[in-house]
Amino acid sequence: MSPFLALWIWLIQTLILVPGVVPGQIEDRDTSFPEPIVVPASQNFEGIDGPWSSFTLRIGTPAQIVNVFISTASYQTWAVHPQGCTSSDPADCPDTRGGVFDRNESTTWTPNSRSPNGTSTFALSLEENLEGYTGAGEYGFDTVALGWEGSGGPSLSDQIVAGIATKAFYFGLFGLNPRPSNFSDYANPTPSYLSSLKSQNMIPSLSWAYTAGNQYRLNGVLGSLTLGGYDTSRFVPNNVTIPFNERDIRDLTVNINAISMVSAGAGQPYTLLSDSIAAYVDSTIPWIYLPVEACKKFEDAFGITWSEQLQGYPINDSLHETLTSQNASVIFTISNSIAGSGPSVDITLPYAAFDLIMKPPMVRQSQRYFPLARAANESQYTLGRTFLQEAYLIADYERRNFTIAQCSWVENAQQSIESISVPVNRTLSGASQELSAGGKAGVAVGSVAAIFAVGLILCLFVIRRRRNRRAQKEEQSSAESGSSAELGANDKALEIDGEPLHGLELDGKPQHGQELDGKLYLGQEIDGKVRFGSEMEGSNKYAHEMAARDVAAAEMETKDVPATELPA
DSSP, X not given: OOHHHHHHHHHHHHHHTSTTEETTEEOOGGGGOOOOEEEOEEEEEEOSSSOEEEEEEEEXXXXXXXXXXXXXXXXXXXXXXXXXXXXXXXXXXXXXXXXXXXXXXXXXXXXOOOSXXXXXXXXXXXSTTSTTOOOEEEEEEEEEEESSTTSXXXXXXXXXXXXXXXXXXXXXXXXXXXXXXXXXXXXXXXXXXXHHHHHTTSSSSSEEEEEXXXXXXXXXXXXXXXXXXXXXXXXOOOSOOEEOOSSGGGOSEEEEEEEEEEOTTOSSOEEEEOSOEEEEEOTXXXXXXXXXXXXXXXXXXXXXXXXXXXXXXXXXXHHHHHHHHHTOEEEEEEESOTTSOSOEEEEEEEGGGGOEEEOTTSSSSOEEEEOEEEOSSGGXXXXXXXXXXXXXXXXXXXXXXEEEEEBOOOTTOOOOEEEOOOOSEEOTTSOEEOOOHHHHHHHHHHHHHHHHHHHHHHHHHHHHHHHHHHHHHHHHHHHXXXXXXXXXXXXXXXXXXXXXXOSBOTTSOBOTTOXXXXXXXXXXXXXXXXXXXXXXXXXXXXXXOSSSSOOOOEEOOBOOOOGGGOOO
């Protein structure tokens, strides 16, 4: 096949495969999206610092059932390792931890051998800015399915699973963040569960919506998790959209412009926070970390006392009765501007949201507590799972923004799921906007015109090369006919070490169209960069799944701990 014909075949194939362009029509991308996935809660309220609405996972083959909490900060799946319950623990330890996952009972488990030293034990790199959250996990890959058997939840093979024994994270976690993990170096990232769903076209976009649920409203409201969309029946709409924080590790950062308390039948609200602060929304932990000055305001308003031993606020029965009768509410004013000049939304938490119970092994015996913690510095300001009992969080990693709304408490409300689509057009700042039908047509026409122009340029280039070669041959033929007797011993003047020189231009430099290893590289640009054929191999292709801006994968720190001796 001639290069000219091969070139035109390539151009025709490229034209047909232009995204959004179909001969004879302009495709409406919205109609091709898969539906969002609604992940059912487990029907249980569990944990030693709640209780909290949990979610069910099926891990391994045959499937082992474990209940976990949702982590908006994590990008991995953690399940309790058999070593997480020892002979010194109560007999019901596996049940109180949501069940354990035994890798030895799974035929599809693959140990993680990607670290430089070959170990499969890595540090649990989560909540590193807070005190007390330490430990290691035994990492590997296995099948992970969402929901109980028969719930219709997705099942993905070769997903990251960490077996944890530490009691700092008492329950397993299911991470929602799409960041990839690095177990060796940044060139070999492993995709998250959410990214895998998106790459396999199982959800419409890298997005999710979550609220923690609670036990004190409507006889108990289970948590709600939607992947690739949101449930309009679960929140009160507002006009506050918050861009992701520039630090990807703290992407869901909000500005708390004010915190106030209002008691039933009282007059003016009592100010608990007067200066705006930036706080990270993180469902991994129950605590609300605030500046010490704000915590002291809470102490005055609620009559609570800080315990150094507990590193928290214990509540005795007498104080609990008083606070219950007062029925105070705490109002968090959230905005996307630290100056408070932009739109804001109020998230109101009743006292019942702070009425939580600690259980062993956190304490020797069950103890009511107020989930407020003193932050040592600005990096610890956090709105934990307590806050998400009354707040609905929608995160859109395609547009790099999120929304927080007040939960709606309408009894017997019908579920109403809406998709979050992939944006058609993006701005340089990472924000995006949908194109109109005319805009989509313009993109299609512009793509065709660009391809035609490139084709024309390449054709002219080929024609010019042929003319140059023809001219060279004619010149050489003329020279040979006039001085053939002089060549003699110089017959091999066009060879170096016996190797013929093909494809040299007049200036002695190789032609740009030269083949490498017998392959024709059609994607070469003028700047010498290859524009096609650079897709990452294997699973690494998910490293840049997050649109609009590349997000660094999380580097996993290895731990020199034998798999049989995970720290508890």
